[in-house]
Amino acid sequence: MRAFIPAVLFALAIAGVWIYLRRRSRKAPESSALRTMHQRIIGGAIILYGLYLATLTGTVTKLVIPGLGALGGGAAAGAGVGLLTALAIGTVGVVTGGAGFAVGAGYMALIGGGLGLTGSLVGGIGLKTLAVPLVTPWFWAPLLVLGLYVFLGASKRNAIKQQQNLEQLQLSEANKSQGPGNSMKIQAP
Structure with missing residues (x-):
């Protein structure tokens, strides 16, 4: 029972930080680095929580005949x-x-x-002590996958936004090089 109290407190802390950062990042622009940083913080916290649950083990002593x-x-x-x-x-x-x-x-x-x-x-005849996991891998393995998805998804979305910004910048420079007299403009696909 002593191992589950920190696990529950850690889960509540992750939820609290996630709600706080979610409210804070709504005020930021969509392509803000603040949103990416917040997603990485939450993703890293979920990964740490999954790793913590994976390390929880208990002992069982059995009489062996x-x-x-x-x-x-x-x-x-x-x-x-x-x-x-x-x-x-x-x-x-x-x-x-x-x-x-x-x-x-x-x-x-x-x-x-x-x-x-x-x-x-x-x-x-004797006693045998075994170490058994307290939390099943069916619970903590999806947490690790979710944490990796959130953590890595933030950087992937950020890379896509940077690519789109770079394409817009190249298009605007191409439009400026056409000159003011030319009415034909290059437009984004």
């Missing part, structure tokens, strides 16, 4: 170690409370498999 593949792999590895132990040392006699019995390869594999399963279960 091992899958069946990990449990099966641990049990199989333990069983394999139990079998290799039985092959290496042979049958082991175990005495429990006065009764003795022999532990062969099957029991060794069972004990090893149980210990491998337990080891993979205990080793695979």
Whole structure:
């Protein structure tokens, strides 16, 4: 929630500056550099706002438990170690409370498999922390595009106006060079 308060305040500030500059630029002539500057300010502010929203991330902590593949792999590895132990040392006699019995390869594999399963279960459980975006790209990506359009559109309109002014200046100079006696005037298309 702490990340959204500055985002909302920043959006309100952009809207306030846009309204202020819009009122101020209405008094300026259409081809004024002031209008271009105001559009660049608003475009840059929208781009910064989109970038700010893109950087907002949160963390999610999840409990991770091992899958069946990990449990099966641990049990199989333990069983394999139990079998290799039985092959290496042979049958082991175990005495429990006065009764003795022999532990062969099957029991060794069972004990090893149980210990491998337990080891993979205990080793695979844990907490995993992930960083997730708080604002979806479906929201901030169009803001970046809009900001670029406003920012770059201002300079493009300014270039078109300058080209039109240059053409009018060239036409007026061509009309002056015709002389006062010539009634034929060059007109703009």
